[in-house]
Amino acid sequence: MKALVYNGPYDVSVETVPDARIEQPNDALVRITTTNICGSDLHMYEGRSTVESGKILGHENMGIVEDTGPGVTRIKPGDRVSVPFNIACGSCRNCLDGWTAFCLRVNPTEGVDGAAYGYANMGPYDGGQAELLRVPHADFNLLELPQGREHENDFTMLSDIFPTGWHGTELAGQRAGDTVAVFGGGPVGLLAAHSAVLRGAARVFVVDKEADRLALAESIGATPVDFSAADPVEQILDATHGRGADCGVEAVGYQAHDPSGTEHPELVLDNLVKAVRTTGGIGVVGVYVPEDPEAADEGAKHGRIGFDYGTFFSKGQHMGTGQCPVLRYNRGLRDLIIAGRATPSFLVSHEMSLDDAPEGYRHFDKRDDGWTKVLLRPGS
Template sequence: MRAARYHGPGDIRVEEVPKPEIEAPGDAVVRVTHTAVCGSDLWFYRGETDREVPSPVGHEPMGVVEEVGDDVVSLEPGDRVLAPFAISCGECEFCRKGLHTSCANRSSWGGDNGGGQGEYVKCPTADGTLVKVPDRHADDEETLRSLLPLTDVMSTGHHAAVSAGVEPGATCAVVGDGAVGLCGVLAARRLGAERIIAMGHHEDRLAIAEEFGATDLVTARGDEAVEEVTEMTGGGVNHVIEAVGAESSMNTAFGVARPGGTVGYVGVPAGVEEAEFLGAAFGDNIALRGGVAPVRAYIEELMADVLQGTLDPAPVFTKTVDLDGVPEGYAAMDEREAVKVLVEIDA
């Protein structure tokens, strides 16, 4: 099969690799039809985090089940499935608590599982991981495009909003205008927020934020941004979504939080060293909740809204490529020419 692999910073290649096969009774092999490039992929692409060379890449596959092991009971060949970015068993202590990303038997889409940006993936513990799309929607391309963000960014934005305690009538701020931040805006609106302040620096992305329900836009940076939000809200907001993971964005998030407020953070941490924000957290009793999103805990709830037409995160995809175009997709996101790249695969 063909799959994208990492060969060093800025170097993604589509190559022939072994097709994954059923090895255990709980396995499933999925033919990937849709996947995506994630903002978190840019950390290794830019050389800011270490990664084995070469190694498969991608963690947002959607496709059709091709083969299942003898113990798989919830799926059969031909089923259309969504795959959360983390593989989980669905049975351990943490999965039962809804913390699927802390699964005692967790795995990833890399290594022998094929990587999410390729023609096939193997899913260990398929019953605990894969989510079936109802048959009546399985071939509706418009619906599938709207479902794909649930594998990561939409569910992650939802996790941030839930962690921040967003509720009907609330005022919240969203720090970051990448795909996760935009989905955080959409999630906050879904949860009933009355005022949503989107904080970012790119006009095209903030236009999507408005489409998703942002009522206010703040384009300033650092202290100036904090002052603007504090002034417009009369002292800050009770609910903050942090969707970047940088030290500066964390400082901004805590800077705009009202005393007694909550920051829901889902940005993958990078360069957080001095942790200035901890002083604000301690001094103003601001709670910090969140972390890596347990997508599997949310995906069915969010899928129901997509299928009934009340939730549509598809506008985060601003560029579409085929499998050969994956390297181009990485470059486009790295250069901020795309918010998120959809990959359509004809395996």
């Protein structure tokens, strides 16, 4: 089969590799119809992770079930499915509590709970930027979708970024009528803003500096905040008469940088502490890692991010963090799409063949104008 392979920093290529196959009785084999380039893939693409050369990338996947192992009873060949990026066993303590992003059984990497497709430290599983994908524990993990091609560009967001954006608002404790500040106008940040609107936010701010992202934020009813034009905290405080937002979402992660491009891993956390009112909540879904040898300072190289915890404490704020347990949200979000209330496909900018994936990575990584979300079609 064809698959997108990581070779080294800024070097990915489409190669012919052995076909994915059924390996365990509870596996399913999915023929991928759409797979996406995720903003978090860029951490690996830029060499800012421990992902090994030869890894097949891709954790935002959907497609048609081609085959199943003898232990699979719910899912059947021909089913159209969304594949959550979390790989979960369904029976450990964390899975039973609904925290499938932190499954205790599926990742042999020491010290890491939780697994994912095609991602550094998240287990030995190949990704889905390929023609075929092996899905372990298929009956538990796969989400069935209506047959056909309808809502393809919306449903493809169910594997990660739409649930992750929703999770950010959940971690922040958003309630109806809240003012929400979303830092980061990439795909996750934009879908956090979309989620906030769906959850009844009175007002949503989206902070970024890229004009195309800010325009998309405005198109869904959010207020764009250009942090290259003026201090984003001051802009939010001015717009809320000094009160600040009721809650905020961090959708940037450990490579946060100022308008000049200089990295400050604590920057967004500090800004959220300032921009969110006393007793407000902060949801962190941007990726942070225990080790980042290329970090801007010595502490951050070892995962120690020195944000303004003193002010955070004195303001009585609360913070939720961590990868999204997709199964907690994806069925409800699927039904919002079917009902026409949720349209996460608004951020799609490019649809490309798998062969063109290296070009997609280059443009998306450079934040080239108009490259907001790239979908890959392995079958085209």
